[in-house]
Amino acid sequence: MKKILAFALTAAVSAGAFAQEFPAKPITIVVPFAAGGPTDLVARQLAEAMRKPLGGVNIVVENAAGAGGTIGATKVARAAPDGYTVLVWHIGMAATTSLYRKQAFQPLEDFEFLGMINDVPMTLLGAPKLPANTYRDFENYIRANGGKLNLAHAGLGSASHLCGLMWQSAMKLDKSMTTIAYRGTGPAMNDLIGGQVDVMCDQTTNTTSQIEAGRVKAFAVTTAKPLSNHRLLKDYPSLQEMGLKNFNLTIWHGMYAPKGTPAAVTKKLNDALVVALKDPEFIKRQEQLGAMVVTDNRMTPAGHRNFVAAEVTKLKGVIDAAGQFAD
């Protein structure tokens, strides 16, 4: 008994000492999509903004892409729970449990929630060669040619996949487009620009600069109402306005640590996250990309967890209604 007590005391003291000196080496943020894509961009801006509040430690972004984000998420769920490996992921955290019958992790059980980051609307895009210039023409063109067109996405459970699934289901197409999975919408965007694929629904964090440069055609936004305050996207209609009843999709990002990471460490990470999210420079950079930093209540671990739990339930309904889970 004495021995067990002594062991427990030593363990508690060393966990405390460990938490005190955290971070003592570089932290890795795992992004479960390809470099140069929308989630990668959010994570890199965040890594920069969190560095100072974490005492100037190096924060490295590692892209562990594939399977709609589930490969990178699995990697973090299985990493040592010491705060040195964390995940930045989006709505896929809540969607993939309904899409994958066999998943190596459970979102609400296998992670510590560190806080949410932002909300990001999406944009419906076409290759520059498409003959349509308005959303109405675009939809008519897809109805007439659906079977011959390719829709790019970042893998089963990615935001672009989810958006394509919901959009095609809302349009009630006779013939669905063929979907092409990439390791992220960064590489998918190159093929859309080149015309190797025809259509994509992607996060504004990735689309804004391409639309501005005229490299792709934009047709609509996925939010319930148009983005009337967005410098570039304000003139595009929402899908609801275009007759797709109740269509409303805004994706979000959050930060996670493996389950079992000591509370003192998750607190340090959350504190640094909150400082970053309130940094005017970070807020400005996010706004330029069309992303909105979350409100204070969603920056907390509890607010984050509650939000994701509600999204798991909501998305199960949406995915079941769309009725197709695999490519």
Ligand code: ASP
């Ligand atoms: N966020 C993904 C990426 O960074 C794309 C997606 O989810 O559709 O590539």
